[in-house]
Amino acid sequence: MSTETTSAAVGPVEGVTLYDAGNPAPLIEPPRKRTGKTPRSTRGNFEMAAWLFMRLSGVVLVVLVLGHLLLQLVLDGGVSKIGFAFVAGRWASPFWQVWDLLMLWLAMLHGANGLRTVVNDYAERPNTRLWLKGLLYTATVFTILLGTLVIFTFDPNIR
Amino acid sequence: MPAGTLYRGREGMWSWVAHRVTGVLIFFFLFVHVLDTALVRVSPEAYDDVVATYKTPIVALLEYGLVAAILFHALNGLRVIAVDFWSKGPRYQKQMLWTVMAIWFVLMVGALYPVLGHAVRALFGS
Ligand code: HEM
Ligand code: HEM
Numbered sequence: 001m002s003t004e005t006t007s008a009a010v011g012p013v014e015g016v017t018l019y020d021a022g023n024p025a026p027l028i029e030p031p032r033k034r035t036g037k038t039p040r041s042t043r044g045n046f047e048m049a050a051w052l053f054m055r056l057s058g059v060v061l062v063v064l065v066l067g068h069l070l071l072q073l074v075l076d077g078g079v080s081k082i083g084f085a086f087v088a089g090r091w092a093s094p095f096w097q098v099w100d101l102l103m104l105w106l107a108m109l110h111g112a113n114g115l116r117t118v119v120n121d122y123a124e125r126p127n128t129r130l131w132l133k134g135l136l137y138t139a140t141v142f143t144i145l146l147g148t149l150v151i152f153t154f155d156p157n158i159r
Numbered sequence: 160m161p162a163g164t165l166y167r168g169r170e171g172m173w174s175w176v177a178h179r180v181t182g183v184l185i186f187f188f189l190f191v192h193v194l195d196t197a198l199v200r201v202s203p204e205a206y207d208d209v210v211a212t213y214k215t216p217i218v219a220l221l222e223y224g225l226v227a228a229i230l231f232h233a234l235n236g237l238r239v240i241a242v243d244f245w246s247k248g249p250r251y252q253k254q255m256l257w258t259v260m261a262i263w264f265v266l267m268v269g270a271l272y273p274v275l276g277h278a279v280r281a282l283f284g285s
Pocket of ligand 2: 181
């Protein structure tokens with residue numbers, strides 16, 4: 001009875017030693033150990049840059065997007081004030097032009113890269129992945145170019 | 160949760176699901192949003208006509224939903240960044256999620272009047 005209570009703390013498996021000095025346990029290689037087959041540098045690849053970009057752009061977008069929402073939806077009468085004249089007033093200032101431009105590029109690249117991850121996760125057939133990513137990149141380039149063009153060519157005296 | 164899956168349930172998984180869903184929603188919104196803003200290059204009337212629909216009560220509700228999605232994605236995004244870069248981040252991920260939800264709730268209550276006030280006035284008279 002006493003042997004049972006003392007060995008219970010150790011457990012049945014750990015209690016028995018299968019190995020000793022003459023018969024050592026096999027060595028298990030640590031999971032991410034550098035071996036001869038590991039590339040010399042595992043840094044500086046595209047996926048790591050993308051991962052870092054998601055975090056850096058995220059921090060900047062907090063200011064840009066939440067500031068944008070505050071200006072458009074909360075301050076100065078909320079949505080009710082928005083119209084052509086309002087936009088003309090905003091884009092008369094280079095400060096807001098740069099703000100919107102930065103927000104456009106960062107949000108589109110951040111969102112597109114996020115969607116790339118989502119496509120990679122769920123679309124399993126190579127053809128589906130190709131088409132979805134082709135569509136995604138086309139829409140992204142189109143939106144960024146259109147938005148940039150609109151900011152730079154805005155004309156308050158269009159009519 | 161079924162066996163043999165990476166999906167573990169609980170706060171960690173559901174916050175990830177919500178982060179993903181809100182991220183995709185915001186991306187689709189942004190695509191449409193740049194298109195509607197581009198109407199300023201067509202004519203002031205074309206732009207004002209489309210923006211007029213944004214001031215209707217139903218769209219005001221959608222705007223409130225958009226605010227909800229962005230606030231969650233932004234706050235939870237900061238939490239994800241803290242989990243990745245702060246040495247104690249992984250240990251406090253759950254507490255940070257509840258902090259995120261508390262701040263989110265307070266901001267959503269604060270957004271009620273600015274975002275939906277005009278819709279209520281439009282529906283029930285001034
Ligand atoms: C319902 C909420 C929103 C309203 C009422 C709104 C309103 C506007 C308005 C009036 C403009 C014209 C320029 C200006 O005044 O600065 C604009 C531009 C812009 N907004 Fe928003 N916005 C909203 C939400 C968002 C969100 C959530 C994002 C980002 C994810 C965003 C990104 C942009 C960008 C990138 C531009 C520049 C577009 C271009 O380059 O043509 N907006 N928005
Ligand atoms: C407001 C500030 C924002 C912050 C702090 C933020 C933060 C983040 C972070 C840290 C990630 C990476 C998550 C991970 O690797 O697990 C992420 C993913 C993502 N974000 Fe954002 N983001 C913001 C705005 C946006 C905007 C405006 C969009 C849309 C245009 C967007 C769309 C996405 C998408 C689609 C993903 C991928 C989700 C996934 O893979 O599950 N985010 N965000």
